Amino acid sequence: MPLCDAEKTFVLHGVDANMRIDGREREDYRPMELETDVVSHAFGSARLRLANTDVLVAVKIEVDSPFPEKPFEGKLEFFVDCSANATPDFEGRGGENLAVELSNCLASAYRSNEALDLKKLCIMKGRKCWKLYVDILLLEVGGNLFDAVSIAVKSALYNTQIPKIKSIHVDGSQIDIQVCDDIFSCTRLDISGAPLMVTVCKIGEHCIVDPNAAEEQCSVGAVVVAVSRGCLSTVLQTGTGSFHPKTLKECLKLGFSVAQNLEDSLMETLGEIKPNQDVGFLK
Amino acid sequence: MSRKIYIRLATDRVNTSVAIEGLRAYPSIYTPGQIITNQNEFMRGHGTYEDNGLLKASVAGVQEKVNNLISVRPLKSRYNGEVGDVVVGRITEVQQKRWKVNTNSRLDSILPLSSVNLPGGELRRRSVEDEHMMRNYLQEGDLISAEVKNVYSDGSLSLHTRSLKYGKLGQGIMVKVFPSLIKRSKTHFHNLPIGISLILGTNGFIWICPIINNTEESVGGFVQNLEEVVPEITRATMSRTRNCILALAQSKMMLFDTSILFAYEESKSITYQNY
Numbered sequence: 001m002p003l004c005d006a007e008k009t010f011v012l013h014g015v016d017a018n019m020r021i022d023g024r025e026r027e028d029y030r031p032m033e034l035e036t037d038v039v040s041h042a043f044g045s046a047r048l049r050l051a052n053t054d055v056l057v058a059v060k061i062e063v064d065s066p067f068p069e070k071p072f073e074g075k076l077e078f079f080v081d082c083s084a085n086a087t088p089d090f091e092g093r094g095g096e097n098l099a100v101e102l103s104n105c106l107a108s109a110y111r112s113n114e115a116l117d118l119k120k121l122c123i124m125k126g127r128k129c130w131k132l133y134v135d136i137l138l139l140e141v142g143g144n145l146f147d148a149v150s151i152a153v154k155s156a157l158y159n160t161q162i163p164k165i166k167s168i169h170v171d172g173s174q175i176d177i178q179v180c181d182d183i184f185s186c187t188r189l190d191i192s193g194a195p196l197m198v199t200v201c202k203i204g205e206h207c208i209v210d211p212n213a214a215e216e217q218c219s220v221g222a223v224v225v226a227v228s229r230g231c232l233s234t235v236l237q238t239g240t241g242s243f244h245p246k247t248l249k250e251c252l253k254l255g256f257s258v259a260q261n262l263e264d265s266l267m268e269t270l271g272e273i274k275p276n277q278d279v280g281f282l283k
Numbered sequence: 284m285s286r287k288i289y290i291r292l293a294t295d296r297v298n299t300s301v302a303i304e305g306l307r308a309y310p311s312i313y314t315p316g317q318i319i320t321n322q323n324e325f326m327r328g329h330g331t332y333e334d335n336g337l338l339k340a341s342v343a344g345v346q347e348k349v350n351n352l353i354s355v356r357p358l359k360s361r362y363n364g365e366v367g368d369v370v371v372g373r374i375t376e377v378q379q380k381r382w383k384v385n386t387n388s389r390l391d392s393i394l395p396l397s398s399v400n401l402p403g404g405e406l407r408r409r410s411v412e413d414e415h416m417m418r419n420y421l422q423e424g425d426l427i428s429a430e431v432k433n434v435y436s437d438g439s440l441s442l443h444t445r446s447l448k449y450g451k452l453g454q455g456i457m458v459k460v461f462p463s464l465i466k467r468s469k470t471h472f473h474n475l476p477i478g479i480s481l482i483l484g485t486n487g488f489i490w491i492c493p494i495i496n497n498t499e500e501s502v503g504g505f506v507q508n509l510e511e512v513v514p515e516i517t518r519a520t521m522s523r524t525r526n527c528i529l530a531l532a533q534s535k536m537m538l539f540d541t542s543i544l545f546a547y548e549e550s551k552s553i554t555y556q557n558y
Contacts, residue, residue, distance in 0.1 A: 001373060001385070002424035009509045010454040017515050021456050023522035035293035047293075151290075262288050269290040 003217050011218045015203045020215070026208045027258060032151070034269055036159040044160025048152040051212065052142025054086075055149055057134065057156040061163075063177060064131035066122065074121020075131040076110055078103040080149075086141045095138070102136070102149055105236050109150070109195040109226035112233035116157070116194055120187075124168055128175055132160070143212040146224045150197035151266060157194055158270050161186035195228035196262050198255040202241065207251050209258050223248065225255030227263070232256065299534040313340035313355050320353065328354025362388040362462040362486035364440040368431040369471040371457065371484035372442070374421050380414060382421055384429070387462060387486045390439040394421075398432060398443035400450070426452040428482050428490065448472060452482075454513060455492030456525050460532040462487035466539040473540045477547060479520050483538060491524055493517045523550060 003011075014020050024030070030051045039045035042058035049055075064075055080102045082095025089095070110116055121130040134156065136149055164185050169176040201211040201219040211219060221241030226234040235252065237243070243251065313319060319331060319338045327333055330342040331353060340346075344357040364370070364386070375391055376383035382394040396409050396417060421427065428449050429442040444450050465485050473481040474494055482490040493513050513521075527546040531538055536546075 001375075004373075004422075004425040004452075005509060006453045007426070007455070007457070010456070010513065013454075013512050014518060017512075017518065019515060019518050019522065021522060021525065023519065023526060029288040031289040031291060033291050033293055033296065265288040265290050269292060272292060274294075 003214060007214070008218050011214055012204045015206050015208060015215075015218075018206075020208070022212070024210075026206055027254065029210045029258075029262070030212070032148075034151075034155055034266075036155055036270075036273055043162070044156050044158075046152050046155035046159055048148050048155065050142070050144060050148045050151075050210075052140055053144060053148045054138075054140035054142075055145075055152040056137045056139055057149075057152040058137075059156050059160045060133040060135065061160075062131045062133065063123070063128055065127060066129040068126070070118075071126035072122050073118040074129040076107075076116065076118060076121075076134070077131065078106045078110075078134045078136065078153075080136045080138070082138050086138045090138075090141075098145075101236075101238070102145065105146065105197070105224060105226070105234060106134075106136075106149070106153060108236075109197065109228070109234040112195065112228060112231070114193045114229040114231050115233060117190060120189070121162075123165060123177065124170075124175065128168075128177065130162060132157075141213070143214075143216050144199055144210050146197045146199050147210065147262075150195065150226070151262070154191055154194040154196060154266065155270060157189050158191045160189055162189065192267075193229045195226040195233050196259050196266070197224050197226045197234075198259045198262065199224050199238075200251040200255045200258075202243070202247065202251070207247070207254055209254065223251045223255065225252060225259060227256055227259035230260070299530075310345045312343065312345060312358070314343050315339075315341055319346065319355070324351060326352045328352045330355030330357060356463075358463065359461050360463065362386060363438065364388055364392070364431045364434050364486070366431055366434060368467075368485040369428065369482070370431060370440075370442065370486040371426065371428050371452070371482055371488035371490050372486070374423055374425045374427065377418050377422065380409075382417070384427065384442060386440060386442075386484075387459070387488060388438065388440060390437065392431075392440040392442050394427070394429060394442045394444070398441070398445060400445055400447070404447075421451060426457060426490070428452060428484070452490055453492065453508060454511065455490055456521055458489045458491065458525055458528050460487045460489060460528065460538065464532055464535065464538050465489075466537045466542075468539055475524075475540065475544060475547075477520050477524070477544070478517055479524060481524070481540065481543065483540075489528060489538070491521050491528075493521070523547060526550070 011021060018025050033049040035047045037045060038047050039058045043061045044059040047056045066073055080099035082090040082099050084091045123129055134153055164180040164187060166178045166180045198209055199222050200207050200209055201222045203219045221239035224236040317340050319340055321337050323336055325338055331338055332341045340355045342355055342357040344355045347354050347356050370386050372384035372386040374382050375385045380396045383391040384394050386392045429444045431440050432443040433441040465483055465487060471483045475481060478494060480492050480495050524547055527550050528543060531546050536542055
């Protein structure tokens with residue numbers, strides 16, 4: 001729903017005065033709520049709620065053959081589904097562009113060497129590997145989608161359990177893989193390098209992080225910065241406006257420092273997860 | 284340097300509903316399809332239906348009984364308008380001789396051109412020139428406060444702004460809550476002593492703005508001052524009030540001037556945190 005001019009002015013002046021409409025400063029994040037292992041039939045899942053933004057991520061695994069040019073690596077694929085429940089704009093094919101933009105951004109961020117070691121997903125060189133399908137479902141949209149999605153994806157990958165292989169029988173072109181009988185003996189992924197994305201929004205003369213829906217409407221443009229292991233892996237510009245090189249530099253710097261902060265908080269929270277927690281959507 | 288980012292685990296979530304805390308009787312909540320009674324001397328009210336001689340709830344909510352009439356009042360619902368209600372709405376469409384307004388009800392409400400005060404407050408028949416000027420008065424996205432003039436048979440509302448207290452809203456914050464949380468009272472316009480004005484729309488839209496001084500009343504509420512910068516102290520109060528209202532709504536507390544003021548005073552003792 002579009003805002004009126006007076007509301008936009010109010011938001012704009014608020015950003016100028018470093019006091020946003022919810023009392024935050026320009027570099028502040030809204031508190032989040034994280035839940036892992038919510039989808040029982042997936043190999044790993046997470047749900048993240050950032051104020052009014054709600055994202056559910058599930059990871060599914062399949063055996064596949066690796067790309068001929070990368071015989072030692074597994075595969076990783078992202079799929080974003082924009083539920084029309086999230087916002088009426090997603091009805092029909094409305095969410096398609098956003099979905100493609102999100103999955104492309106994730107794919108490009110995870111393509112970095114620092115991000116995720118795909119060699120761990122190799123079962124047999126050039127013949128068999130694990131393929132991870134990361135399905136992202138947007139349940140509600142309240143601004144700052146890129147950040148929320150990247151945090152949820154990282155948490156879901158943290159939660160992902162890959163079955164252990166007991167034996168591989170090769171008979172000509174036939175490959176028979178046997179998975180360990182014990183369903184609890186699984187390996188986990190090393191996600192320390194999985195990228196986190198931070199959206200830096202330019203409103204008026206200043207840059208802010210974690211914009212809400214109203215602030216997104218007031219911004220002239222935004223830069224999404226993906227950071228893994230202290231390196232920028234992807235930079236994406238959204239919105240219509242253009243950036244002055246100096247502003248762009250500031251945006252990158254701000255996004256970078258916030259991403260490190262976010263990384264620390266997320267790893268701390270993920271470390272607190274106890275096994276067999278049973279919450280579900282309703283508590 | 285940015286401040287700490289809070290990520291909470293869902294297991295640490297606190298149920299903030301006040302009704303759960305001991306002393307109060309916790310009303311039983313019916314879910315759709317749940318049997319209310321099997322005796323057939325009761326009458327079927329809103330939110331219920333009859334199935335094989337059993338009276339069942341059709342919405343999730345609490346039971347209300349007046350003599351023999353049983354109805355279930357939903358906890359969350361769209362706004363059901365009543366004549367005389369004060370509402371806050373957003374213009375979604377400019378049509379011929381009328382505006383469409385989103386008031387959180389099932390259908391968009393109608394604001395006819397004949398039900399607004401013209402700028403300058405002159406009283407006359409609306410001409411074709413006025414029809415051409417409609418977008419200058421109110422355009423898509425504008426927020427207005429209005430009163431419900433009429434409820435049509437399909438539940439859609441017709442609004443009017445024929446009083447100086449209604450009209451276009453200027454700079455401020457709009458908060459959305461459930462309509463059932465707004466307590467109906469004598470006045471829904473409040474000038475709070477903390478230095479802000481509040482419009483508690485019965486449709487669940489709440490408008491927070493700096494104190495409106497009623498000296499220049501002749502304007503008729505179509506003028507926005509976009510140059511004016513709200514002072515930081517007022518802005519802080521408004522933000523705090525906004526957060527208080529959301530906190531009250533999360534705890535399912537009724538919203539009216541006293542409850543909001545109490546929450547505001549209580550919140551002042553809590554040091555300013557991230558949110």
